Amino acid sequence: MRLMRFVCVLMLCLSLAMMGTGCWDQVELNRASMITGLALEKGNHMKYKVTFEIVNALETDPNKGGKGGTPTAIFTKEGNSIAEAVSRLNESQERYPILAHVRVIVIDEKLAREGINQFMDVLQRNRYIREDVLVLVGKGAPASDFLRTVYARGQYASYKIQTQVEMYRKLFGGIPRSHLYDVAQAILTDGRTLMLGAITISGELEKSESLDAIKTIYPVAIVKLAGAAVFKGDKLIGYLNNERTRMVMLASDYVSTSLFSIPGPGGKPTSSGAVAVQFYHMHSRMKVKMDGQKPSFKLHVEGDGKLTSVDRSIKLTTVKGYEELEHLTSNYVNEQIQETFEYVQKELGVDVFGFGQHYYRYHFQKFKPLAEEWDSLFTTANLEVSSSFTVRRPDLKTQKVEKDGIGP
Amino acid sequence: MNLDNHGHGEQLSSLERVKQFFQSKFGQTTDLAVVSISIGSYEGLLCYLTTMTSSDFIKKQVLKELASPEVSSPPTKEAVFQQLGNNHFAGLTHEVVTDLEQLPPKIVLGYGIILIEGVPMALAVDVRSLNSRSIEEPTTQNVVRGPKEGFTESADTNMSLIRRRFNNVNLRFEKFELGYMTHTAVYIAYLDGEVDTEIVDQVREKLKQSHIDSLFDSGRIEELLHSKGKGMQLFPTVYNSERPDAVCRHMTNKRIAIIVDGSPFVLVVPSIFTDFFKSPEDEYQWFVIGSFSRYLRYFAFILSLTVPALYIAVTSYHQELIPSILLTSIAAQREGIPFPASIEILLMEITFEILREAGTRMPRIVGATISIVGALVLGEAAVQAGVVSNITVIVVSLTAISGFVAPIYTFGSKVRFFRFGMIVLSSVIGLYGLVLGCCLLMIQLTRIESFGVPYLSLFSKWDKRSVT
Numbered sequence: 001m002r003l004m005r006f007v008c009v010l011m012l013c014l015s016l017a018m019m020g021t022g023c024w025d026q027v028e029l030n031r032a033s034m035i036t037g038l039a040l041e042k043g044n045h046m047k048y049k050v051t052f053e054i055v056n057a058l059e060t061d062p063n064k065g066g067k068g069g070t071p072t073a074i075f076t077k078e079g080n081s082i083a084e085a086v087s088r089l090n091e092s093q094e095r096y097p098i099l100a101h102v103r104v105i106v107i108d109e110k111l112a113r114e115g116i117n118q119f120m121d122v123l124q125r126n127r128y129i130r131e132d133v134l135v136l137v138g139k140g141a142p143a144s145d146f147l148r149t150v151y152a153r154g155q156y157a158s159y160k161i162q163t164q165v166e167m168y169r170k171l172f173g174g175i176p177r178s179h180l181y182d183v184a185q186a187i188l189t190d191g192r193t194l195m196l197g198a199i200t201i202s203g204e205l206e207k208s209e210s211l212d213a214i215k216t217i218y219p220v221a222i223v224k225l226a227g228a229a230v231f232k233g234d235k236l237i238g239y240l241n242n243e244r245t246r247m248v249m250l251a252s253d254y255v256s257t258s259l260f261s262i263p264g265p266g267g268k269p270t271s272s273g274a275v276a277v278q279f280y281h282m283h284s285r286m287k288v289k290m291d292g293q294k295p296s297f298k299l300h301v302e303g304d305g306k307l308t309s310v311d312r313s314i315k316l317t318t319v320k321g322y323e324e325l326e327h328l329t330s331n332y333v334n335e336q337i338q339e340t341f342e343y344v345q346k347e348l349g350v351d352v353f354g355f356g357q358h359y360y361r362y363h364f365q366k367f368k369p370l371a372e373e374w375d376s377l378f379t380t381a382n383l384e385v386s387s388s389f390t391v392r393r394p395d396l397k398t399q400k401v402e403k404d405g406i407g408p
Numbered sequence: 409m410n411l412d413n414h415g416h417g418e419q420l421s422s423l424e425r426v427k428q429f430f431q432s433k434f435g436q437t438t439d440l441a442v443v444s445i446s447i448g449s450y451e452g453l454l455c456y457l458t459t460m461t462s463s464d465f466i467k468k469q470v471l472k473e474l475a476s477p478e479v480s481s482p483p484t485k486e487a488v489f490q491q492l493g494n495n496h497f498a499g500l501t502h503e504v505v506t507d508l509e510q511l512p513p514k515i516v517l518g519y520g521i522i523l524i525e526g527v528p529m530a531l532a533v534d535v536r537s538l539n540s541r542s543i544e545e546p547t548t549q550n551v552v553r554g555p556k557e558g559f560t561e562s563a564d565t566n567m568s569l570i571r572r573r574f575n576n577v578n579l580r581f582e583k584f585e586l587g588y589m590t591h592t593a594v595y596i597a598y599l600d601g602e603v604d605t606e607i608v609d610q611v612r613e614k615l616k617q618s619h620i621d622s623l624f625d626s627g628r629i630e631e632l633l634h635s636k637g638k639g640m641q642l643f644p645t646v647y648n649s650e651r652p653d654a655v656c657r658h659m660t661n662k663r664i665a666i667i668v669d670g671s672p673f674v675l676v677v678p679s680i681f682t683d684f685f686k687s688p689e690d691e692y693q694w695f696v697i698g699s700f701s702r703y704l705r706y707f708a709f710i711l712s713l714t715v716p717a718l719y720i721a722v723t724s725y726h727q728e729l730i731p732s733i734l735l736t737s738i739a740a741q742r743e744g745i746p747f748p749a750s751i752e753i754l755l756m757e758i759t760f761e762i763l764r765e766a767g768t769r770m771p772r773i774v775g776a777t778i779s780i781v782g783a784l785v786l787g788e789a790a791v792q793a794g795v796v797s798n799i800t801v802i803v804v805s806l807t808a809i810s811g812f813v814a815p816i817y818t819f820g821s822k823v824r825f826f827r828f829g830m831i832v833l834s835s836v837i838g839l840y841g842l843v844l845g846c847c848l849l850m851i852q853l854t855r856i857e858s859f860g861v862p863y864l865s866l867f868s869k870w871d872k873r874s875v876t
Binding site: 022 | 724725732735736738742743744745748749833836841
């Protein structure tokens with residue numbers, strides 16, 4: 001009986017302890033709101049201006065359809081640190097902010113030029129911000145504007161941007177990987193330059209803030225992907241367009257699916273007779289060595305894919321036709337990579353390809369003395385590109401639909 | 409009672425005294441028949457309980473035999489008994505009794521007593537003939553493919569159902585009597601040579617030492633058969649089944665079946681955790697399908713234990729674990745719901761329990777009411793009224809359905825009980841509470857033993873050969 005009594009008292013104490021101490025971090029969903037996007041800018045009165053995109057859950061519910069309001073609400077707060085601005089969010093809104101579902105962090109161009117290291121810590125330290133959140137640079141418009149463009153699909157702007165970036169990267173490769181952990185990796189790794197995705201707005205933003213903007217068939221303003229923002233250290237120094245970004249990413253083995261459109265004979269991109277080839281499973285290997293004081297790079301790209309369109313007559317009933325296609329593709333890709341390489345050397349002067357990283361990994365002892373001056377060495381380097389592409393199938397037709405002609 | 413003091417045999421020889429004795433024992437009960445008969449040329453007496461036999465049986469099996477011409481001319485009175493026993497009642501269980509005191513218990517069991525004036529012996533013949541439910545399809549453990557016979561309330565039928573499946577000399581039945589008011593017959597059945605004799609001894613001992621007043625269903629002795637001091641009985645350690653094939657399958661696996669007269673549920677000991685996830689049907693079909701459904705049951709068990717708790721923990725403590733789109737969807741539904749998630753879930757779970765209880769106890773004629781009202785309470789109307797959210801309805805229904813997947817109903821009902829504990833824990837300290845609850849449950853599970861067999865034996869010690 002005494003034992004029973006003891007057990008009962010113990011249970012009572014335990015349950016009291018649990019009831020009394022529990023629940024402290026409980027957040028009811030209908031008293032909280034999800035922050036889905038952050039835009040960081042230079043402040044007018046304080047150091048930073050942070051814009052929050054907060055979801056109005058009821059409006060995003062596909063079943064109920066909402067009451068015709070906007071799917072998100074935008075709040076802007078200033079603070080001398082990002083954390084301060086976040087903590088002041090409740091000056092304007094009533095709910096507990098859940099940071100765990102932030103999907104994109106847009107950094108303003110001006111802020112990025114000053115360096116991003118000064119505020120990255122809060123994003124990396126906070127346990128609620130996921131490591132795979134996208135960090136993008138807003139090109140040509142204030143960062144907060146990107147969260148203001150409403151989109152016809154009814155979802156919030158940052159969701160659209162996130163899936164857009166991921167899908168584009170997967171299907172075309174014209175934007176660098178720019179997750180939060182990529183930032184940390186690029187900053188920590190020697191011989192690698194930080195590249196973040198760049199986004200821009202086309203259209204009239206003033207009209208796009210209203211829901212009326214999505215009632216037209218042609219979106220009034222839309223967020224577009226604009227290639228890569230290139231950093232030196234942690235400071236933004238320039239941009240690469242989508243095409244060049246793709247070549248850079250292809251060279252560093254980050255692109256596996258993409259389509260190349262090879263211009264027709266005539267030399268100009270607009271010449272008729274273009275060939276389009278879709279590749280899957282692309283890979284690239286690089287080799288780095290020093291020719292005296294000058295680095296020399298070798299790059300080999302390979303891939304296999306299918307023919308998507310051919311506007312000239314190449315016979316695909318013979319092996320020769322395929323060989324011609326493969327040859328065309330190889331030449332084109334080699335040229336493009338070479339062109340990009342030279343552009344980067346001349347205009348940006350930083351090793352965005354990661355040759356330095358490769359050298360650092362495979363020849364650490366040789367890289368060590370060069371680490372400091374690698375970027376200047378990079379601008380003097382030579383690149384030799386080779387590629388082997390395999391066209392596996394021509395899809396439905398073996399030949400362009402045209403009359404063969406009668407007679408010999 | 410004063411009759412007890414006299415000698416035994418002599419009392420049997422005086423029919424008048426026997427009548428008096430019965431009167432004093434049975435009182436004024438109306439179902440006692442004491443009939444004076446004549447056996448050949450001798451004066452005799454026939455006693456039986458009319459409620460334990462049918463008049464048809466008495467007429468055809470007893471009176472007809474007694475009136476047959478061979479009986480009329482035996483040399484001595486004693487020889488009459490010999491002849492009756494050896495020739496006329498050879499097909500029925502019979503016994504010569506010389507002690508008057510032994511007669512009333514026999515009568516109660518359904519024996520008919522035949523006495524002859526002046527003979528110090530009585531012949532007890534089993535004339536029991538009772539109406540019992542015919543063998544029907546089991547109602548609680550259904551199979552699509554497999555035998556459709558189910559145990560009935562009659563222990564004789566049940567034993568016969570088992571014997572039919574074992575054409576084997578090693579099958580043993582042993583009889584016990586339990587309940588000092590009811591003297592209910594309890595039989596244990598096992599395969600001699602297969603079964604562990606120590607466990608049989610333990611079962612015998614437990615049945616003998618039981619002090620219960622009455623026994624109307626095997627559920628009553630389940631508690632008796634739990635191993636004491638081996639953890640609280642949070643999980644059933646006694647398997648029960650309405651299906652002879654399931655019980656027999658267990659008996660081939662060194663188990664002991666316990667048949668209680670009056671209960672269609674036969675118990676099986678020792679039982680382990682995995683037994684409660686097996687359905688006899690698993691073995692009657694392609695093993696892949698059988699294994700699949702068995703694993704599905706384990707999965708459903710985990711679901712029914714944790715889903716509501718997980719829902720609460722995740723939505724009110726760990727929103728970061730839910731995919732964003734799902735979270736927006738949940739948040740949209742929870743918009744305008746007056747209660748916190750935990751209260752909402754508890755409310756719905758209790759509502760469901762009430763519905764289930766009502767559905768089980770309700771007379772079958774009004775059964776349709778339950779489904780109408782239930783669908784309204786747990787369904788659309790509650791959501792539309794804004795009392796609960798859609799997702800809660802999904803969670804509660806998923807849990808409810810999963811709870812009924814266990815082939816043994818008693819197991820499912822215990823799981824339901826733990827679910828509430830999990831809900832409370834997780835609504836107080838989140839996922840940590842859920843994990844804590846699962847740990848406690850696991851500790852408890854590992855402590856349980858059933859007749860010396862660890863409850864989790866198949867999991868704790870992986871032996872390829874022992875997996876059946």
